[in-house]
Amino acid sequence: MKPKYLFFILIFLSSFATLAQTQFKFSGEIQNPTERKVLITLYRDWVGEEEEYEIELNEKNQFSFSSSIKHIAYIDFYYADQGFHYWIIEPTDDITIKFSPKNFWTSIKVWGNGSENWNYYIKQREKFEVKRDFEMEAERQSQTAQQQYFNFLDNEQLTQLEYLEKTPNLSKIFIQSRKADIIGAIQNYKINYLSSKKYGSWLEEKVKTTLKLEALADSVQANSLEYGNMFQNLMDLFIAKSSNRKHKELTENEELNLIKSSYDKDYFSFKLIERVLAFKLNNMIDAENISPKVQTLVEDFLATANDRDYKNYLSNKVNFSKTLSKGSPAKPFKLKDIDGKDVSLKDFQGKIVYLDFWASWCGPCIYDMKFMEPIKEKFKAEVVFIQISLDSEVEWKDAVKMYHIKGINLRVDENSSITKNYGISGIPAYFLIDRKGNFAVSQVADPSHEEGQELIKQIEEVLQRN
Known part of the structure; x- marks a missing residue:
């Protein structure tokens, strides 16, 4: 089936409100605005739907946004064609920004609880994306010998981690989460490289040993955008390699079992594995609706998984999907x-x-x-x-x-x-x-x-x- 073109809509398939949640607050002022709204996307986790908001400026060219979150999440912010993508936020953050659309990055000022983390992103961008374009360097290095390319990536990871750890006043959870993002993003370059046919004969263990990982807390692994992406791509590589060895495509159940078997005490936690399993099941429901085969796989996950948010989301999605299945009344319009x-x-x-x-x-x-x-x-x-x-x-x-x-x-x-x-x-x-x-x-x-x-x-x- 060909991929669909995706767009984001706000669908409340599950409720994530718990007593442990705290109100994240974000406000700002735009100098000499050219438009009357800002766009904010909130990512609570990497299984449920992202939430997209359009917020109108008031008469003082200000905006205000708040939402209850119970652990680290990620946010996009855009005004016209300026903004930032996938920044880590914490439940106790109370951020205020001020900027001019004409020179967003040089005019932006950030203050309030959690602002040190946001100022790190601003300086990190200047150092690794503006003054020295790491992505362009990585593209050039990918054309060299494999070991040279991997050494370049490992050195880059070390440099970015050292910069993170030397930045003062960052919160402990932000440092750990950002560390996971850096490791995940850079090691993912290796996985993409190893996905080529040239290295198709490598055993999974050899692939793993090429990755320069560090021990991370279970929740950090599961909540990190980039670490989760890296693990997911690694599993897709292993699934492809297993299919090649067996000369047939793996069944959905075989794919899920392969992911389950990748538990590693330090590097790939059960919580991370549950995230990827839930993500895969979510995609299966989107692709096949709630067929008996998919329903069985979801029920198996619901019976054994620990993460309540993933279980609630998939359970609600299954129930919603049944309303679109064969024999259900079509929705009037x-x-x-x-x-x-x-x-x-x-x-x-x-x-x-x-x-x-x-x-x-x-x-x-x-x-x-x-x-x-x-x-x-x-x-x-x-x-x-x-x-x-x-x-x-x-x-x-x-x-x-x-x-x-x-x-x-x-x-x-x-x-x-x-x-x-x-x-x-x-x-x-x-x-x-x-x-x-x-x-x-x-x-x-x-x-x-x-x-x-x-x-x-x-x-x-x-x-x-x-």
């Missing part, structure tokens, strides 16, 4: 078509309905559409084809005209109740609804798969039902 006329799903009771959530900026969406034209023609007398765009109104109308999209064309905002009700976290997303108004299949075939033949079979099967 009412939207205006391209001519401004109201169109409601209930208008088509007794008919087969094909829904396509798409956008003009989504490459796979546009690619699939050319395969849909003959399918629409084949079933035009029996099936209602509805395209629901997530574009702005202008972009939507231009795209419908440009791509000659036939059928009923509707538009909806990305964060509307309709996208939430249909669980749209990525596009393209397809649904097939039977004459009784129920979802006809749990997973609709992509129109481009087998040049539309699988989708045609699905539609024909639904048409044959009473």
